[in-house]
Amino acid sequence: MLVGPITEESIPMSTLDRLSVVVDCFRDAPRLTLGEVARRTGIPRSSVHRMLLKLVRMNWLRREGLEYEIGDKLGDLGALSLYRNKVDRVVTPLLQQLHFVTGHAVHLGVLEGNHVRYIQKIGSLMVPDLQTRVGSRIPAQASTIGKSLLSAGNRSVASSHNANGVRQHSVAFGICNSGMGCIGARIGVLDHMPVGLSICGPLIRGTIDKRNAAPVQMAAAAISQYFGMIDGFEQEKTG
Template sequence: MTTALDGPHSVMGRVTALLEPFRDAEGLTLSELARRTGFPRSSAHRMLLQLVKVDLVRRNGTTYHLGPKLVELGALAVAHDRVHRAALPAMYDLRRDTGLVAHLAVLEGDSLLYLEKIGGRWSTSLHTRTGERRPAAETVEGAAALAFCEGNDGIAVGGDNIRCVAAAFNAGHGEIAVLSLTGPREHVPDDVGRRVHAAAHAVAAQIAASSLP
């Protein structure tokens, strides 16, 4: 038996589809949203009106943006995430000790979801952001996670001028997470692989210990 909440054509499925295009754009017009989702303009407009009323979407003239309530809930979701909580101190330590940009990501199927980015002077030159999802096979972090899934050590290195070193680890509950450091090749320390691997191992141990009864 299906309900109004089931499937891509349900109310929740349609709302989710309407919000998905904001992953790639800060603001979108009604016409752009209708075109990207395939919804009739009238249907998209009705949903947007309701989302604006509850602060899930914000309207500025003819352009729509993600609303303050979504930003707030997203921040709370990250703050309450056990992997994020465990990894954050290690990320700040890595950033402080190396000066490189630290990332935390989790593997979700064939994609990689970035949970955190702690940057330095090179942060703006790296086109990654918290909440971004990328195909795992197209990222160094994804390569590390996929290697870990196959029983390898989960270490991956990539990039020419911009170097990325990533280490995957078991985050419990069947989840694979990745820590990485990225920066200009000439500024990447020789022992960065050891540092990232040690940090990933420590975070995994902390998560495992916190799961014990």
């Protein structure tokens, strides 16, 4: 979609405004050349070139040959905004309660293809060596959240029921790259995206305290109930 024609007088004067105009060009076009950005914005080519270089250095844009596209930082922020308004009001307090009960860092993540994107993190000060950040993605197989979500393809692994018929969310155990122990659990599906949570904390005799699996399951069940995620696997199959 063309923004122009824009006269020189109508172009915002501040650098921030001009950067915003340049970034907006990529709203409807995945890749653009320098010339295409200049034509769409009406900003002089030399000025556009300087701004594109700055945006690439900031990781807001990425350059591939002669073309530019949205970079990882903007991509992460955009994806994050899709989820945060759905989790902040109710889910975040539940994650904070899980952190209070276990004393461990808590993550909430969604499965995107073969990766998990973290959309919330609680208690990071308790585990300073944990190198994760909200909005970032890691391979699903390297995350207990990812392992618990990927296991949902097997109905017998995805969930079970206790003696009272209450659905229990299965857990996955693992050790993250920082050497911390992790327990992850599948929650369900939100906006067609599998969602899970995990806790990360110090190892005790080579493993994380497995007594914390119960609080993880309870938190997953509470969040699942809030979103109406009765059975994530069945929702995906029938939805």
